[in-house]
Amino acid sequence: MRLPPALSPAHLAGCALVAALASTGAARAAGSYEFVAAPAVDLNRIYRIDRATGEVTSCQYGLRDDSVGVTLCFAAGEGAGPQTPGEYGLIASRHARESGIYRVNLRTGTMSACYVQIRQELVVCTEQAGPPPAGTASGAGAAATGPAPGRAGPSATPPQGGQSGGQGRP
Template sequence: MSTSPGRLLGLAAGGWLALVGAAQAAPFEFAPAPQTDLNRVYRIDKATGEVAACQFQLKEGGVGVTVCFPPGEGAGPQAPSDYSLMPSRHEREGGIFRVNIRTGEMSICYVFDDKTVCTAQAK
């Protein structure tokens, strides 16, 4: 069974629109660490500002594993607002900025001692 190119394009566009709609309603946002040799991805709860991180780690003699770093000091829930993640353009920076879109406050979050930690929010 063959599908015409026009039909495929229509299906792709419909799928893209569904994805965009779902992304707008999603409670989480994800962003990579700027460091170019680090495979770490940060996750933020957009309503609470809670931040965590995960990365891939090789496992000797087998398939690798996903290692996650739960929220630690300063990375837990903040005052309810509208939060986002903003990587810097510094190619050797392992942390990421947590920004409060409503207040303009920012903090930097990074992995320390197997936890994701964040500095105090500041303007």
């Protein structure tokens, strides 16, 4: 028995491929954001990243007298706005007192540290960086010998919980 050309195996396979690609695009469009909780165990903060642009924002719960509370959100500030188009994600460190997270570019391997700068009420991120080429000085070696010019030393992360203005960095 021969199938009509409209129902041939090649035609059916083509229809299946089109349907699969359409559903993948719809799933990707529906899931264009990723959400990650800040690693601090005493902070109720969630970071959001646009997976395509790398823009990072954040929201947290705030108490309010005689009400259920309020959701406080922080817009993208310096370095946290849209980046070069790519494929971005968020990673929280396992440091129990850190309030920031890392933005990673899954295509290039570069990353930056992002946190809420309370005084400005904005999410800010460091410049995207990656490991140096093989055979050159690494950031780890530079940290062991001292801070880079204009940079804080390795233990410059202020504690969280309001003791230093709440500007923790990863």
